[in-house]
Amino acid sequence: MKPFYRFLILLTFFSIVESSCNSKHQILLISKAFKFVSGFNSSTLFQTRISNSHITKIVLPSKNLTGTISWGYLKNISNLQILDLSGNSLQGHVPSWFWSSFSSLLEINLSRNKFGGSITIELNNKTSTIQNLNLSHNRFTNVAQLSSFQNLKILDLSHNNLRALPLGFQNLTKLQHLDLSSCNLKDNIKPISSLHNLHYLDLSNNTLTGNFPSDFPPLHNLKFLNISQNNFTYHNTKQNIIHRKQTKPTSKTLILIVCSVSSTVFVIAIISIWVIFIINKKMKQRSKMKKWAISLPVMMNKTNTKVEKTGPFEFETESGTTWVADVKEPTSAAVVMFEKPLMNFTFKDLIIATSHFGKESQLAEGRCGPVYWAVLPGEIHVAIKVLEHVRDVDYDDSVAMFVDLSKLKHPNLLPLSGYCIAGKEKLVLYEFMANGDLGRWLHELPTGDTNIEDWTGDTWEFQNSVVESSSEKMGWLTRHRIAVGIARGLAYLHHAGSKPVVHGHLVTSNILLTDNFEPRISDFGLRIHSSLNGGTEDDVFCFGVVLMELLTGRIGTMTTIIAVRKAAREGQHVRVLDERLLLGGDSAVSEMVESLVVAVLCMAESPSKRPTMQQVLGLLKDIHTH
Numbered sequence: 339m340k341p342f343y344r345f346l347i348l349l350t351f352f353s354i355v356e357s358s359c360n361s362k363h364q365i366l367l368i369s370k371a372f373k374f375v376s377g378f379n380s381s382t383l384f385q386t387r388i389s390n391s392h393i394t395k396i397v398l399p400s401k402n403l404t405g406t407i408s409w410g411y412l413k414n415i416s417n418l419q420i421l422d423l424s425g426n427s428l429q430g431h432v433p434s435w436f437w438s439s440f441s442s443l444l445e446i447n448l449s450r451n452k453f454g455g456s457i458t459i460e461l462n463n464k465t466s467t468i469q470n471l472n473l474s475h476n477r478f479t480n481v482a483q484l485s486s487f488q489n490l491k492i493l494d495l496s497h498n499n500l501r502a503l504p505l506g507f508q509n510l511t512k513l514q515h516l517d518l519s520s521c522n523l524k525d526n527i528k529p530i531s532s533l534h535n536l537h538y539l540d541l542s543n544n545t546l547t548g549n550f551p552s553d554f555p556p557l558h559n560l561k562f563l564n565i566s567q568n569n570f571t572y573h574n575t576k577q578n579i580i581h582r583k584q585t586k587p588t589s590k591t592l593i594l595i596v597c598s599v600s601s602t603v604f605v606i607a608i609i610s611i612w613v614i615f616i617i618n619k620k621m622k623q624r625s626k627m628k629k630w631a632i633s634l635p636v637m638m639n640k641t642n643t644k645v646e647k648t649g650p651f652e653f654e655t656e657s658g659t660t661w662v663a664d665v666k667e668p669t670s671a672a673v674v675m676f677e678k679p680l681m682n683f684t685f686k687d688l689i690i691a692t693s694h695f696g697k698e699s700q701l702a703e704g705r706c707g708p709v710y711w712a713v714l715p716g717e718i719h720v721a722i723k724v725l726e727h728v729r730d731v732d733y734d735d736s737v738a739m740f741v742d743l744s745k746l747k748h749p750n751l752l753p754l755s756g757y758c759i760a761g762k763e764k765l766v767l768y769e770f771m772a773n774g775d776l777g778r779w780l781h782e783l784p785t786g787d788t789n790i791e792d793w794t795g796d797t798w799e800f801q802n803s804v805v806e807s808s809s810e811k812m813g814w815l816t817r818h819r820i821a822v823g824i825a826r827g828l829a830y831l832h833h834a835g836s837k838p839v840v841h842g843h844l845v846t847s848n849i850l851l852t853d854n855f856e857p858r859i860s861d862f863g864l865r866i867h868s869s870l871n872g873g874t875e876d877d878v879f880c881f882g883v884v885l886m887e888l889l890t891g892r893i894g895t896m897t898t899i900i901a902v903r904k905a906a907r908e909g910q911h912v913r914v915l916d917e918r919l920l921l922g923g924d925s926a927v928s929e930m931v932e933s934l935v936v937a938v939l940c941m942a943e944s945p946s947k948r949p950t951m952q953q954v955l956g957l958l959k960d961i962h963t964h
């Protein structure tokens with residue numbers, strides 16, 4: 339045999355040995371990964387793998403698997419392209435590194451299992467290669483960020499208890515198929531409107547709000563849309579559809595919209611709509627125009643809110659108190675909008691937009707009076723606050739106060755948008771913040787919920803060790819950024835003007851969050867007798883409590899304050915930190931402890947020992963630079 343052939347044979351032999359070694363090693367790893375899964379049979383894996391040297395597929399649908407996967411061992415299956423474990427009873431949390439650590443992963447189907455916890459992605463610059471992700475019918479409680487899933491074409495998250503829309507939809511430019519049905523979602527649908535390539539959209543069986551169709555992606559690309567069983571509003575729909583139809587003529591699609599309005603409420607009506615797009619290839623005329631078959635009613639019935647001609651007008655709040663707007667003619671009380679001076683609204687518009695200040699429009703029973711939500715003509719979403727405690731302040735003084743307030747402008751303050759004085763009642767208008775307040779995020783929503791009930795005892799330790807830095811919506815970096823933002827806003831109130839503006843009631847429910855989780859302080863400057871509300875030192879104390887809530891995840895009661903002070907005295911800061919923050923590993927623990935030291939400093943019993951907000955801001959910024 340010629341040496342050359344001998345060499346070639348030898349080479350082939352080596353590569354065969356190498357590839358079989360490779361896959362053997364990989365099968366061993368997979369067996370380890372499935373060690374705590376009953377029903378797993380590694381010989382089935384041999385049948386499913388592809389014939390080259392690396393395992394590229396793990397396809398085990400409906401194999402009666404139960405238990406928990408030890409995800410860490412899959413890290414080295416670096417050529418994995420397809421993972422299908424659908425239709426089993428697998429449990430546990432999927433670690434955050436998983437989604438972005440394979441360079442070849444294309445399809446993941448974990449649907450119809452019992453996976454839980456939140457879906458998080460590591461905060462790094464890696465983009466996930468996944469194109470097809472099916473997590474439907476599980477127990478996931480949260481999806482923090484989708485922006486790294488830039489290659490997604492198909493995303494099915496349906497039948498999970500997500501409760502809030504994931505962030506980062508604007509980055510999913512390739513997405514064609516999105517199913518978020520039955521996810522218990524309550525948010526506004528706007529973030530989805532950026533998905534221009536969607537063909538399939540199922541949002542049914544949630545309590546989503548927003549406007550149909552203006553908050554939706556371009557309807558001319560959609561072939562299937564199911565938005566039944568939601569709380570969408572239906573403003574000017576007819577005009578919108580006609581407008582869209584004229585500007586975006588496309589092909590052979592017949593669209594059928596069936597709507598039924600099941601409420602007399604003007605703004606928050608429950609509308610169930612089925613929009614079924616049927617491609618009608620046989621349409622003879624190849625018309626360039628879409629055909630819309632609309633079964634009415636489409637327009638909201640505005641006349642449902644009847645406004646009596648003359649006042650006084652009396653309104654009852656959720657808690658049973660009443661307030662009276664003593665005006666004869668509701669159009670005589672003007673709404674002054676600071677940024678939109680040309681908008682000519684009156685008290686009558688407010689009555690209509692809140693269905694006569696009905697209980698279903700009431701957002702909260704604030705400390706100063708009820709707060710309502712309204713959409714004013716021109717799609718202006720506002721919160722309207724009735725200031726019961728300034729009833730006795732006269733007209734001119736009130737106007738002066740509101741004008742002064744409108745001059746306080748800072749990115750971390752919620753600015754006063756306008757006001758309306760109706761008799762003795764003073765109403766103030768703010769921009770509506772759909773993300774709600776910090777208290778809700780910290781104490782009500784499953785921000786870092788890890789669904790511990792799903793983690794069986796024997797795998798807990800291992801699971802815990804592979805849960806790496808998580809980018810929870812309310813992970814440490816977000817919470818730190820929120821703390822710095824609040825400190826900025828408060829420092830501005832205290833130090834920017836010629837005399838300090840005391841907030842007087844800084845609590846987490848007064849801190850609203852923008853879409854990007856930037857904090858905006860609300861409810862400031864509305865106290866006439868500011869001497870009653872103490873000085874800036876009291877604000878610093880309140881800030882300390884808010885910071886403590888951010889770090890401990892507990893409500894800032896006196897009990898919590900005392901417990902935290904005690905832990906600090908004993909040098910046991912870590913003990914009181916929010917467990918949800920500690921899941922991300924301990925790299926940031928020292929930052930959290932340093933911040934807790936600042937919180938304790940702010941909560942010093944003696945007001946003179948508390949730092950100024952300027953100093954607090956400096957300290958917090960030094961702890962972590964964003």
Ligand SMILES: *[C@@H]1O[C@H](CO)[C@@H](O)[C@H](O)[C@H]1NC(C)=O
Pocket residue numbers: 379380381382
């Ligand atoms: C695993 O699967 C192979 C082939 O399908 C079968 O022969 C074997 O008995 C199975 N092993 C167990 C433990 O079920």
Ligand SMILES: *[C@@H]1O[C@H](CO)[C@@H](O)[C@H](O)[C@H]1NC(C)=O
Pocket residue numbers: 401402
């Ligand atoms: C699945 O497991 C259950 C018991 O754990 C058994 O009764 C059932 O027959 C299994 N189904 C299949 C398809 O193997």
Ligand SMILES: *[C@@H]1O[C@H](CO)[C@@H](O)[C@H](O)[C@H]1NC(C)=O
Pocket residue numbers: 367411414
């Ligand atoms: C995974 O691969 C890395 C290097 O690529 C290696 O250091 C490590 O030992 C491997 N782990 C396992 C469990 O094989």
Ligand SMILES: *[C@@H]1O[C@H](CO)[C@@H](O)[C@H](O)[C@H]1NC(C)=O
Pocket residue numbers: 399422424425445446447470471472
């Ligand atoms: C799971 O998803 C993959 C890819 O998304 C798909 O090919 C497969 O058919 C799905 N399995 C089931 C049982 O639906």
Ligand SMILES: *[C@@H]1O[C@H](CO)[C@@H](O)[C@H](O)[C@H]1NC(C)=O
Pocket residue numbers: 424425447449450472474492493494515517
């Ligand atoms: C997700 O998987 C389920 C089966 O478990 C299937 O019914 C559903 O159609 C899949 N979704 C997509 C978008 O393929």
Ligand SMILES: *[C@@H]1O[C@H](CO)[C@@H](O)[C@H](O)[C@H]1NC(C)=O
Pocket residue numbers: 461462463
């Ligand atoms: C992300 O990319 C930026 C610049 O592109 C770089 O400065 C930064 O260190 C990267 N971060 C990580 C976690 O890789």
Ligand SMILES: *[C@@H]1O[C@H](CO)[C@@H](O)[C@H](O)[C@H]1NC(C)=O
Pocket residue numbers: 485486508509
């Ligand atoms: C997502 O898109 C925004 C702009 O739309 C961009 O600033 C951001 O960097 C993107 N995020 C990722 C992870 O690509």
Ligand SMILES: *[C@@H]1O[C@H](CO)[C@@H](O)[C@H](O)[C@H]1NC(C)=O
Pocket residue numbers: 520521522543
């Ligand atoms: C609607 O969602 C709830 C839970 O959010 C679920 O229990 C119910 O089965 C869903 N209904 C349908 C028709 O899918």
Ligand SMILES: *[C@@H]1O[C@H](CO)[C@@H](O)[C@H](O)[C@H]1NC(C)=O
Pocket residue numbers: 519520542543564565566567612614
């Ligand atoms: C739309 O969604 C509802 C609720 O999830 C479901 O009952 C209904 O069958 C769906 N309609 C279509 C056409 O898919």
Ligand SMILES: *[C@@H]1O[C@H](CO)[C@@H](O)[C@H](O)[C@H]1NC(C)=O
Pocket residue numbers: 524545547568569606608
């Ligand atoms: C949606 O409508 C239902 C039925 O009226 C109501 O109970 C619920 O509070 C509304 N949800 C939201 C988020 O508006």
